[in-house]
Amino acid sequence: MENEKEVIIIGGGLAGLTAAIHLSKRYFSVTVIEKNEFPKHKVCGEYISNEVLPYFEWLDLNISDIKPTTITKLKFSSTNGTSISTDLPLGGFGISRYELDFYLYNKAIENGCKIIKDEVKNVVFNNDLFEVTTENGLHLKSKIVLGAFGKRSNIDLLLNRDFIQKKSPWLAVKAHYSGEFRSEFVGLHNFNGGYCGVSKVENEIINICYLVRYNAFKKYKNITDFQEFVLKKNPHLKKVLENSKLLFEKPLTISQISFEKKLPIENHILMIGDTAGLIHPLCGNGMAMAIHSAKIASDLVEKFLSNKIKSRLVCEKKYTKKWNFNFNNRLKMGRVLAKLLLHPKLSTILLRILIIVPFALKFIIKKTHGKPILVKYK
Template sequence: MENQSEIVIVGGGLAGLTAAIHLSKHGFSVTVIEKNEFPKHKVCGEYISNEVLPYCHYLALDLEGLNVAKINQLEFSIANGIFITSNLPLGGFGVSRYTLDYYLYQKAIALGCKFFQEEVQEIIFSNNNFTVFTTNEQQFKSKIVLGAFGKRSTMDVTLKRDFIKKKSPWLAIKAHYNCDFPDNLVGLHNFDGGYCGVSKVENNQVNICYLAQYKSFKRYKNIEDFQMQVLMKNPKLKTIFEKSNLLFEKPLTISQISFEAKKIVENHILMIGDSAGLIHPLCGNGMAMAMHSAKIASELSIALLQEKISRTDFEKHYQEKWNETFKSRIRLGKLLSKVLLRPTLSNIIMKIMVLFPFSFPLLIKKTHGKTF
């Protein structure tokens, strides 16, 4: 069966859904192909910087109606428990991907976007048009394809993307808990071999999500042992876990998370969100970056469809704008990650920030963008 639309978005995560809403709002025919059902929990820090709010207002998104947790403070600790707190320069909010993605999905449908629960098998570009093939033998033809298939996908393998050829040492674990934790605080706590984010989401639940090196994790029988023997050596995390009750049947995990550089455009497909590149979660800005990349890609897609720019300029401008907006943040995130994984160095950095507390908000600003 063949389907025709102006834009096909492969992947219905945060970036894909945001782009679907933006493009549908402007009257274009949009098809989203997503292999999973909505709603669905995802491994994610579930904190969004307020830099997205003007764009959300432009898209007529009522995120406050989701009972989000409003966050304006950050507490950061290194593995030995030494910590520092700071006001967040812009502030942000906590909301689960289960709630947010489902809300965006419903919003996109209301704007006329079409959704197909399929898995994409192949994408062919020929004669300035795309044909997208799914495992259920459906075909989708379009002028533009946006790749929003997340951190790691079978499509990355199909497209023979460079980063997918390398093994990654990282895995992430996330769950929701009942816990006495401040509504306005996001905690970022270092432990041996990784770091953990803690913050409220809607319905007074607390999201705990951490990134760990696999070589450290594999020494333990299960997640509970790892948390007990490694994470809880940080006194801050020990206190949090001891007073927390797990709300999931079991924590969610995702492995082979790659922070390697990715091509922003592959086979004429514009990559958005995590498909384009990941910032280390310790920077707390991945969700905002996903939405911002969707905005950039959507605006250029409109220009191409209105024949204001050529395909060549469409791809060139996207790469330039993406690098200008995100590249320095991603580079800083990698540097901070390396620092945190070296106890002696992280101790020195922490002592400097304690002596010069104004340096901490400045560092936070460097990993975040301006309102857009």
């Protein structure tokens, strides 16, 4: 069976669903292909900068409906527990991917988007058209495909993307807890081999998500031992973990997370969200970047399909330029910070400098966060 659609989006995560809502609001036919059920927990820091709020308002998304936690401050600590706190210039909010993705999913359906539970088997571009084949035998055709299939996927292998050929040393662990934690804070705490984010999401739930080098993790039998003998060396993490109760049956994990440079376009597919580039979680802004990338791509897709941009090549060049302008420096800063913070002595020196020169921390925050996403149309 062959269907011609105006836009096919591979992946129904944060970026994919945001783009679907945007394009359907502009009266385009949108099909999203997502292999997982909704709702679903995901490994994620679950903090979003308020830079997205003007765009969410234009999308008719009332985030207050899902009761996010308001976050206004950042606390940063080194492995020995020395810490510094500061106000977040724009502030942000905490919301679980379980709630947010489901909210966006329902909004996309309300807008008329078609969401297919299936897995993409192949994507072929020929004669200025894409043909997308799924595991269940669907054959869909479209002039535009957006890639929103996450951090790594079988499609990355199909496209022979550079980063997928390299083994990554990173492992991420995330779980929800009940317990005491000041809701206005997002905490970023170092430990030997990685760093951990702590913040509240909806319903007073504490989200604890950390990134660790696999070589540091594999010395221990399991997550429980690793947290007991490594994370708890940082007194801030010790306090949170010892006074909280795990709400999941067991923590979620994801391995082979790559922070290598990715191209925002592969085989004429416009990549958005983590598929286009992944910022280190210590920057606390990956969700806002995913949302912003969806807007950039959707704006250009609208112009291309409306013949305001005359050629695919021009559309692709504009997307690459806008992606680099908005995100390249933030990604570079994330890599620099990761190298500093994963070196115990350097992270301690950095923290001492920040204590002496506190405005330097606000400078770092500014370099890893964006400005409010402007919406210039009605």
